Amino acid sequence: QVQLVQSGAEVKKPGASVKVSCKVSGYTLTELSMHWVRQAPGKGLEWMGGFDPEYGETIYAQNFQGGVTMTEDTSTDTAYMELSSLRSEDTAVYYCATFGESFDYWGQGTLVTVSS
Amino acid sequence: QSALTQPASVSGSPGQSITISCTRTSSDVAIYKFVSWYQQHPGEAPKLIIYEDSKRPSGVSNRFSGSKSGNPASLTISGLQAEDEADYYCCSYAITDSFNYVFGTGTKVTVL
Numbered sequence: 001q002v003q004l005v006q007s008g009a010e011v012k013k014p015g016a017s018v019k020v021s022c023k024v025s026g027y028t029l030t031e032l033s034m035h036w037v038r039q040a041p042g043k044g045l046e047w048m049g050g051f052d053p054e055y056g057e058t059i060y061a062q063n064f065q066g067g068v069t070m071t072e073d074t075s076t077d078t079a080y081m082e083l084s085s086l087r088s089e090d091t092a093v094y095y096c097a098t099f100g101e102s103f104d105y106w107g108q109g110t111l112v113t114v115s116s
Numbered sequence: 117q118s119a120l121t122q123p124a125s126v127s128g129s130p131g132q133s134i135t136i137s138c139t140r141t142s143s144d145v146a147i148y149k150f151v152s153w154y155q156q157h158p159g160e161a162p163k164l165i166i167y168e169d170s171k172r173p174s175g176v177s178n179r180f181s182g183s184k185s186g187n188p189a190s191l192t193i194s195g196l197q198a199e200d201e202a203d204y205y206c207c208s209y210a211i212t213d214s215f216n217y218v219f220g221t222g223t224k225v226t227v228l
Contacts, residue, residue: 037162
């Protein structure tokens, strides 16, 4: 059984960056395809990007290209999502989720609040 | 941009069956692959309830069923129970000039 545990809530000022972590247990990160999904307050789910094992690289949604970086530390089985140049519209809960043919397992979510 | 449209809300009484549709936009030329469905209770992470159009993960009630015959895809909840009150999202991946996973707009299910 895969378990994903994310880092705690963050409050950032506009223009800053934030890095959210997602610790894997039950499997190793190399056995999984990790993706990130966000949900603004009262809104729906939005896919941000993730690792595509077929191409062996991380793919990003068009809306996030250039503004988000997803990395992995296989020595600690931890995935990271860094979002830069934060704006108030980036206030959301950010989820990590593993992908097989669907988003199978989800982290508990990390609330990122962008406020001056 | 590719999009999947769901009704904003669906309601039903306990024991009834309800169906949630997931419709791709009519002008969309994207190729959509498998549809999955997620249940989300307030304050919680989404939970996978249907994958590959109609398969249920282990532990998910057989009251949930999915189908995709053309457009739209749909999720049916049979024998509605109070605990089914939640938001539901469909998801698919759309192949256009880029590769994107697309979530539906979401449906609030209310048990009357």
